[in-house]
Amino acid sequence: MKLAVSDEQRDALHRTAEQYLYCANRTADYCWSDTSYSECKTNKRQVRDALYAELREETDLQAQLV
Numbered sequence: 824m825k826l827a828v829s830d831e832q833r834d835a836l837h838r839t840a841e842q843y844l845y846c847a848n849r850t851a852d853y854c855w856s857d858t859s860y861s862e863c864k865t866n867k868r869q870v871r872d873a874l875y876a877e878l879r880e881e882t883d884l885q886a887q888l889v
Contacts, residue, residue, distance in 0.1 A: 842882040846889055850874060 828836060853874055856862035864870055878889045 839884065839888070842884050843888055846878050846882060846884065849878065 826836075850870065854864040854870060856864075875889060878884075879886070882889065
């Protein structure tokens with residue numbers, strides 16, 4: 824399905840996508856361990872508690888997108 828958006832909406836969509844990807848990459852970096860799979864963080868609540876407030880401050884995303 825093709826999106827029909829105005830120039831202003833397109834710019835907002837791109838900003839949202841960039842911020843969303845920033846959050847996803849920060850989360851992946853936080854959770855991943857290069858030394859051992861057993862050291863990867865997999866507990867959703869612990870990861871959220873560690874990153875959520877900071878990512879909300881750093882981005883303009885709504886809560887459900889962080």
